[in-house]
Amino acid sequence: DIQMTQSPSSLSASVGDRVTITCRASQTISRFLNWYQQKSGKAPRLLIDTASSLQSGVPSRFSGSGSGTDFTLTISSLQPEDFATYYCQQSYSSPFTFGPGTKVDVK
Amino acid sequence: EVQLVESGGGLVQPGGSLRLSCAASGFTFSSHWMSWVRQAPGKGPEWVANIKQDGSGQYYVDSVKGRFTISRDNAENSLYLQMNSLRPEDTAVYYCARWTTGYWIYWGQGTLVTVSS
Numbered sequence: 001d002i003q004m005t006q007s008p009s010s011l012s013a014s015v016g017d018r019v020t021i022t023c024r025a026s027q028t029i030s031r032f033l034n035w036y037q038q039k040s041g042k043a044p045r046l047l048i049d050t051a052s053s054l055q056s057g058v059p060s061r062f063s064g065s066g067s068g069t070d071f072t073l074t075i076s077s078l079q080p081e082d083f084a085t086y087y088c089q090q091s092y093s094s095p096f097t098f099g100p101g102t103k104v105d106v107k
Numbered sequence: 108e109v110q111l112v113e114s115g116g117g118l119v120q121p122g123g124s125l126r127l128s129c130a131a132s133g134f135t136f137s138s139h140w141m142s143w144v145r146q147a148p149g150k151g152p153e154w155v156a157n158i159k160q161d162g163s164g165q166y167y168v169d170s171v172k173g174r175f176t177i178s179r180d181n182a183e184n185s186l187y188l189q190m191n192s193l194r195p196e197d198t199a200v201y202y203c204a205r206w207t208t209g210y211w212i213y214w215g216q217g218t219l220v221t222v223s224s
Contacts, residue, residue, distance in 0.1 A: 001169075034210040036152075043202055043214035044152060055212070087151050091209030095168045098151040 002026050002090050004099035012107040019075040021102045023066075023088035032092035033071045035064055038101075039084045047086075048073065078104070109133040109213045111203045116218030123193050123222070129186040129203030129215055137161070137181040140206035143188045145199035146217075153199075156188065157206055171197075193222045 003026035013019050023033065031051040036044035046055050048064040051071060061076045075082055083106060088099040115127040127143070143155040156177040157166045165177050176189040186203055198221050204211040 032209060043204075043217060044211075045214075046210055046212050049210050089152075089210065094154075094166060096154045096209070098153065101151050 001095055002029060002093060002097055004088055004090055004097050006086075006088060006099040006102050008102060009100065010103040010105065012105055013078050014107045015078055015080055017078045017107075019078050019082075019104060021073045021086055021104075023071040023073070023099050025069045025071075025090055025092075028068045029090045029092035031067045032090055033064075033066065034089045034091060035062075035073045036087045036089065036098075037082075037084045038087065044087060049091075075104075109205070111205070111213060111215035113201065113203050113215045113218040116201065116220045118221045118223065119193055120224050121193060121195060121222055124189070124191045125193065125220060127188040127190065127201055127203075127218060127220070131184045131186065131203075131205075134205070134213075136179075136184040140208075141177075141179060141186045142204045142206045142211060143177060143186075144202045144204050144211065144214075145197075145220075146202070147196075147199040150199075152202075155201070158186070190220070193220075195222050198222045 005024045007022045033051045035048040038044045047058050052064045063074045065072050085101045085103045087101050110132045112130045142157045146152045158177045174192045178187045200217040202217045203215040205213040
């Protein structure tokens with residue numbers, strides 16, 4: 001199975017900050033990497049698929065990059081509604097595994 | 108509007124069984140692979156099972172193989188998860204989600220399954 005790790009596990013930031021979250025796969029997954037946002041008590045929301053393809057309706061302040069084993073989710077200017085937990089997920093091979101999450105909270 | 112509504116969760120003793128249901132609407136259910144994804148308290152999501160459009164293929168994470176069965180009724184626009192021999196580590200919110208070749212855009216609200224004596 002492909003193991004996904006994320007760093008940091010949590011971070012504190014202020015509105016307007018630039019935030020970067022890293023995801024690493026235990027083996028190469030090409031660009032088969034997706035990012036989700038989850039707020040408390042809600043289902044995950046897909047933000048980005050295939051490493052960098054922004055989903056319809058997702059603000060352009062979100063961006064993704066990377067390939068192989070190392071990937072990054074960037075929020076260019078953090079907004080109040082962005083405080084949440086973020087997960088990466090690989091779709092290269094079954095089982096389709098998620099990372100443990102990065103919680104972004106208010107500094 | 109795509110809607111997925113799960114039901115059937117609850118408290119069950121270890122070794123017990125439970126059947127989850129998901130009612131789908133707002134899209135052509137029979138044209139899409141479907142999934143169950145679960146999330147244990149404080150953990151990341153975990154893919155559980157996928158099923159092909161016509162139900163001819165089912166795929167599972169190793170930890171549930173032989174205990175869980177995913178199925179669908181395209182006439183009723185419904186997805187199911189039969190869970191047998193439940194273990195405490197199966198405790199989670201179970202989501203029904205529409206599979207789109209690698210990821211999930213549409214999710215239900217989830218149903219909580221608690222396995223405890």
